[in-house]
Amino acid sequence: MTFTTEDLQRLVAAIAEDIAAARDQLCELDGAIGDGDHGLAMDAGCQAAAKAVGELDAEIAPTAAFNVAAKAFLNAVGASSGPLYATAFMRAGAAAKDKQVLSDDDFLRVFAAMAQGIQERGKAEPGEKTMVDAWKPAADAALDAWQSGKPLPQCFEAAERAARAGCEATSSMMAAKGRASRLGDRVIGHIDPGAASALIIIAAMAKFAQHHDG
Amino acid sequence: MTFTTEDLQRLVAAIAEDIAAARDQLCELDGAIGDGDHGLAMDAGCQAAAKAVGELDAEIAPTAAFNVAAKAFLNAVGASSGPLYATAFMRAGAAAKDKQVLSDDDFLRVFAAMAQGIQERGKAEPGEKTMVDAWKPAADAALDAWQSGKPLPQCFEAAERAARAGCEATSSMMAAKGRASRLGDRVIGHIDPGAASALIIIAAMAKFAQHHDG
Amino acid sequence: MKKFMNTAETMVAESVEGFVRAHEAFVVFGPERKCIRRRHLTLGKVALISGGGAGHEPMHIGFVGHGMLDAACVGHIFTSPTPSQIITAIEEADTGAGCLLVVKNYDGDLMNFEMAIEMAGDHHSLDMVVVSDDIETSRTGEGRGRRGVAGTLIVEKILGAAAERGMPLAELKQLGEGLNTRIRSMGVALNGGTVPQTERMTFALGPDEMEMGVGIHGEPGHARQPFTTSDAIIGHLCETIAGDIAAAPGTKALLFVNGLGGTPPAELYLSYNSARRFIEEKAIPVERSLVGTYVTSLDMQGLSVTLALLTDEEIVLWDAPVATAALHWGGIP
Amino acid sequence: MKKFMNTAETMVAESVEGFVRAHEAFVVFGPERKCIRRRHLTLGKVALISGGGAGHEPMHIGFVGHGMLDAACVGHIFTSPTPSQIITAIEEADTGAGCLLVVKNYDGDLMNFEMAIEMAGDHHSLDMVVVSDDIETSRTGEGRGRRGVAGTLIVEKILGAAAERGMPLAELKQLGEGLNTRIRSMGVALNGGTVPQTERMTFALGPDEMEMGVGIHGEPGHARQPFTTSDAIIGHLCETIAGDIAAAPGTKALLFVNGLGGTPPAELYLSYNSARRFIEEKAIPVERSLVGTYVTSLDMQGLSVTLALLTDEEIVLWDAPVATAALHWGGIP
Numbered sequence A, B: 001m002t003f004t005t006e007d008l009q010r011l012v013a014a015i016a017e018d019i020a021a022a023r024d025q026l027c028e029l030d031g032a033i034g035d036g037d038h039g040l041a042m043d044a045g046c047q048a049a050a051k052a053v054g055e056l057d058a059e060i061a062p063t064a065a066f067n068v069a070a071k072a073f074l075n076a077v078g079a080s081s082g083p084l085y086a087t088a089f090m091r092a093g094a095a096a097k098d099k100q101v102l103s104d105d106d107f108l109r110v111f112a113a114m115a116q117g118i119q120e121r122g123k124a125e126p127g128e129k130t131m132v133d134a135w136k137p138a139a140d141a142a143l144d145a146w147q148s149g150k151p152l153p154q155c156f157e158a159a160e161r162a163a164r165a166g167c168e169a170t171s172s173m174m175a176a177k178g179r180a181s182r183l184g185d186r187v188i189g190h191i192d193p194g195a196a197s198a199l200i201i202i203a204a205m206a207k208f209a210q211h212h213d214g
Numbered sequence C, D: 001m002k003k004f005m006n007t008a009e010t011m012v013a014e015s016v017e018g019f020v021r022a023h024e025a026f027v028v029f030g031p032e033r034k035c036i037r038r039r040h041l042t043l044g045k046v047a048l049i050s051g052g053g054a055g056h057e058p059m060h061i062g063f064v065g066h067g068m069l070d071a072a073c074v075g076h077i078f079t080s081p082t083p084s085q086i087i088t089a090i091e092e093a094d095t096g097a098g099c100l101l102v103v104k105n106y107d108g109d110l111m112n113f114e115m116a117i118e119m120a121g122d123h124h125s126l127d128m129v130v131v132s133d134d135i136e137t138s139r140t141g142e143g144r145g146r147r148g149v150a151g152t153l154i155v156e157k158i159l160g161a162a163a164e165r166g167m168p169l170a171e172l173k174q175l176g177e178g179l180n181t182r183i184r185s186m187g188v189a190l191n192g193g194t195v196p197q198t199e200r201m202t203f204a205l206g207p208d209e210m211e212m213g214v215g216i217h218g219e220p221g222h223a224r225q226p227f228t229t230s231d232a233i234i235g236h237l238c239e240t241i242a243g244d245i246a247a248a249p250g251t252k253a254l255l256f257v258n259g260l261g262g263t264p265p266a267e268l269y270l271s272y273n274s275a276r277r278f279i280e281e282k283a284i285p286v287e288r289s290l291v292g293t294y295v296t297s298l299d300m301q302g303l304s305v306t307l308a309l310l311t312d313e314e315i316v317l318w319d320a321p322v323a324t325a326a327l328h329w330g331g332i333p
C-alpha cells in the first residue's frame, strides 16, 4: 500500500469525526479526574487539523500536511493535549520528510514517531496514567508485528489491541503526570481521558489501514 | 417635689432597665425599616449613661450629671440615636444649669429641653416618622398641662399619652428622615423604632414622677 | 455564615489591626485606636479626615496616605464613628491649617460629625463636605437627599491632591461641594451581604434575581428584577446615572466601576467594558477610569457604576500622585 | 449562576478588552489580541513575559507595566495560552536582550511555553522560570512537583525589578529559580468557583465545610474540614507553609494574604492579622506585607497565605518602583 496526502486528508477527517462523536464522553472522563475539558480540547484540535489539512492542495507533500495539522491543532488548543498532539504531528512530518508518497514502512514509522513525540513532549513514562499508556504499547506492538513480517492492517490491529489494553489499565493506576497527579488515590477506578482519546485515534488509524487499498 | 442628682441616678437606671427589656423588640422594629440595630444602640447608650451617672458622687450638680450622661451615651453609640440622645442630655444639662436641686418647674424645662435638643440635632419635623413624633407632642402636652396648673405627675401622664399617640401615628407615616426615608411607601404599616424607644423613655420618666416624693 | 473571623464582636477591631500592621510603613493608630492616621503629617497643610461604618473596606482607611486622607475613623459595622473618635482624628491630624471632614450623606454620620465639629470647633478650624452621589435616593425626592457611596473615593482623591498642593480650607470645601454635584453612582446586587453579628443576609435573592439601586449598607434598592446580561444591567445603570447629570461642555468623564465585596476582578473589567461603551455612546468622552473593589458592602456580590464629570483642573488633581493602601499612582517616570 | 457577563463564549475576551481600555494609558493589545504588552518598552532590557489561563485576574495582565512584566498572554478559562500567543508576546516584547518566560508549574502551561521556546528560539534568546510555590502538591511526592499559585506574583515582581535594572537573562533565571525555592503558599476555600461554560461550581461545600489545600483551578484540596475560626484556619496554613521552608539566617519574610475572588478586603486584613501573629511566633521577622485579591480562581470564596523568605537584595527589588494595574508603588517621596 501507499499513502498520499489525499489519503492523509481522509484519515485526519475520519479521526476528527470519531473524536467528535466521543466528545461528551471524553469530557465526562476528564471531569472525574481532571478539569472536564478534554473532549472539547480534542474536538477543537482535530476539527482544526482536519479543516486545515482538508484545504490543502492534494499535490503537497505528506510532511507538509503533517506540519499543517500540527500547527492547526496547536493554535486551536491551549490545554495539555495541544502541545502533545502538535508534537505528534510534527514528528510525523519529520518521519515523512522528503517523501511524496508514504510506503507501509513509512506509515509505520510515522505512527511510531507520533508516539515518540508525545512521550518526549510530556516526559511521561508508561504507568503514569496518561495517553502514553495507550500510545507507547500501541507503537511497540505495531513495530513488533511489522518486524515479524505481518502486513500493515494486522500491525494496526495489534496496535489497537495494545492501545485498548493500555487504556483500560490506566483505570487502576495512580497518576504521576497531568492534573490527575494531584489527586492521589482518588483517581483509582477512573480511566485516563487522554488514553481514551488516544485509543479512538489509534482505532481510527487501524480502520483506515484496514480499508485502505492504495 | 425636688430632684437631686441621686434622684436622677435612679431615673437613668430605670430608663436603662426598661430599654434593656425592650431591646429585641426595638431591633425588630428597626429591622423592618432600618438596619436592625436600634435596640442595641439604645441599650448600649442607656447602660453607659446609667453606669457613668451611677458612679458619680451624689454631691455633684444635676447639670454635670446630665453632661456625663450625654458623653457616655455618645461614646457608646455611633448610630443616629447617639448624637440625638447625647444632645438631649446636653440640653437637659444646660436647662439645669446652676441648680443643685431641681424643682418641678426645672424638671419640666429639662424635659422640654431634651425634646428640643433632639429636634435641633436631627432637623426633623413632626410627621417625618422619627422619634420627634413622640418627643415633641409629649413635651408640648406636659408644658400645656403645667401651664393649666396640673401637678407634675399629671403633666407627665399627659406627656406619656401624647407620646403613645405620636408613636402609634408613625405607623401610617412616610419617612422623611433617617434610613427609612429611602424606602418610600414600604415603610407604611411599621412603627418607627426611635419613636418606640422614645415612648419607653418618656413612660419611665412618667412612672418616676408618679412615684417620686422628694 | 462562613467568614474569615474569630468572633463577631472582635471582627472589626482585628481587621483594622491587620490593616495597620500590613501598612505600618505609612499608617499608625491614633490614641486608643480611635482613628488611623498617616505616620508622617505635613505641617501647615489642611488635614483631610473621613470616616464611616466598618464593612466598606478598603474605604476609608485604605485612602489614608500621601495625596489623599490624613486620618480616618472606623465605626461599628455600617455605623458612624462617634464624635469622640472624630475629635481624636482632628486632634491628631490638625497641623495648624484646620481640617476638612468628608462625610457620606447619612443622618447618623452627619449628626456624629456635626457634633464633633461643635465640640472641637473652639480649638480647630473645621469644615465639612457632604458626599451624596447615589442616584437612587434622589428618586424619593425626600429626606436629606441622596446617599453617599462610591463617589466618595473621587471626592477624597481630588480634595486630597488639592490639600497636598496647599489649598486652604474654605477653597477645599468649595471644590468638594462643586465636585459632589457632578458625581453620580448606582449599584446593583446579585446577592446581599451577610452581617456577622446577626449572621443574616441583608437581603436574600433567588438564583435568577437581582436588586437594582442598592446602597452600601444592605438597604434594599428600588426594584427586584430578573437577572440578565451584563450589557442589559450595566446599560440600565449607565442610562440612569448619565441621565441625572448634564455633561457641561468641557467636562471630562471619569468612569469608575466598583465591586461591592464579593465580585471578582474579571467580572468588574467585563462590566467596565460594557459601561465604557454605553457612556461613550452618549458622546461623553471617558478620559479616566478606575476599576476595582474600593467601596464595599461586606461580602455583597454586586457592583456600582460611578460617573464623574470633571473639569481640567480636577483631572490634574485626579492624576496627581497618591500613595495609600488602596489607591497608589504617580511619581514613576 | 449569576455573573456579570453576556455569553460564556465571549466572557474572557470582553473582560480582557475592558482591562485594556481601563488601562490604555500604559497597556496595549498585541496583534490579533494574542497578548497584552506595555505601551512603551525599554530597549535593551530583558523582556519578562508570563501568561496562563483566564480566571486568575488580575494575574497576569494586571502585572504588565513598569517594574514587572513586559507582556502577558491569556488563555481560555483555566487553560494555558497557545504557543502562537506566546510567540507573539515574544516577538512584541523582545527588544534585543531576550525574554524570560515565567510559567506556573502545570503540565499544560509548561508544554505550551516549551513549544513556544522551541519554535521561536532560533530568533530570540529565551529562557524560562517555573514557579511552584503551592505546598499542597508537594505532599503527593509525585508528578512534576508543586503547583504554581500566588507566589508567582512575588517572582514576577522581583524579577521585574531586576530586569528593569539591566540584569541579563541568565542571571534573571538564576534569581528566579533561587527565589522559587523560598516561597510557599497554601489555600483554603469556603466555596468553589463557578465556571461560566459549565455553570457548575468546581466543588460545592456545605454551609459548615471548607476545603483545605485548594489550588487556583478549582481542584479539590487534600481535605474537607469543618469550618472554624480564622485563627484556627490561618494557623493551620501558616504552620504548614512555615514548616516547609527552612528560614535561613538573614532572610526576611514577605507575608502575602491573597483573596481567591469572592472574599472581601476586610476578611483578608483580618486573616493577615492572624497570619502575622502566627509567623512572628515562629521567630520569623515579617518585613514586608501584601494583602489583596491578586491571584484568583474565578469567584471562589477563600484565600491563600504565601510566605517568601527573601535576601536583602530581593527585599530591595521588592521595594523598587512598580506601576501596573494591580501593583503600584514607589517613586513618591
Ligand SMILES: Nc1ncnc2c1ncn2[C@@H]1O[C@H](COP(=O)(O)OP(=O)(O)O)[C@@H](O)[C@H]1O
Binding pocket: A030, A034, A035, A036, A037, A038, A039, A041, A042, A078, A079, A080, A081, A082, A084, A118, A121, A122, A123, A124, A129, A130, A131, A132, A177, A178, A179, A192, A193, A194, A195, D107, D108
Ligand atoms: N505530561 C503528560 N504527558 C502525557 N500526557 C499527558 C501529560 N499531561 C497530561 N497528559 C494527558 O492529557 C490529558 C488531559 O488533556 P486535556 O484535558 O486536554 O488537558 P488539560 O489537563 O490541560 O485540561 C490527560 O488525561 C493525560 O492523558
Ligand SMILES: Nc1ncnc2c1ncn2[C@@H]1O[C@H](COP(=O)(O)OP(=O)(O)O)[C@@H](O)[C@H]1O
Binding pocket: B030, B034, B035, B036, B037, B038, B039, B041, B042, B078, B079, B080, B081, B082, B084, B118, B121, B122, B123, B124, B129, B130, B131, B132, B177, B178, B179, B192, B193, B194, B195, C107, C108
Ligand atoms: N434626623 C433625625 N431626626 C430625628 N430622629 C432621627 C433622625 N434620623 C433617625 N432618627 C431616629 O433614629 C432611629 C434609628 O436609630 P438607630 O437605629 O439607633 O440609628 P441608625 O439608623 O443609625 O442605625 C429612627 O427610628 C428615628 O426615630
Ligand SMILES: [Mg+2]
Binding pocket: A030, A034, A035, A036, A037, A038, A079
Ligand atoms: Mg482537561
Ligand SMILES: [Mg+2]
Binding pocket: A035, A037, A079, A080, D078, D079
Ligand atoms: Mg484544561
Ligand SMILES: [Mg+2]
Binding pocket: B030, B034, B035, B036, B037, B038, B079
Ligand atoms: Mg438602626
Ligand SMILES: [Mg+2]
Binding pocket: B035, B037, B079, B080, C078, C079
Ligand atoms: Mg445603625
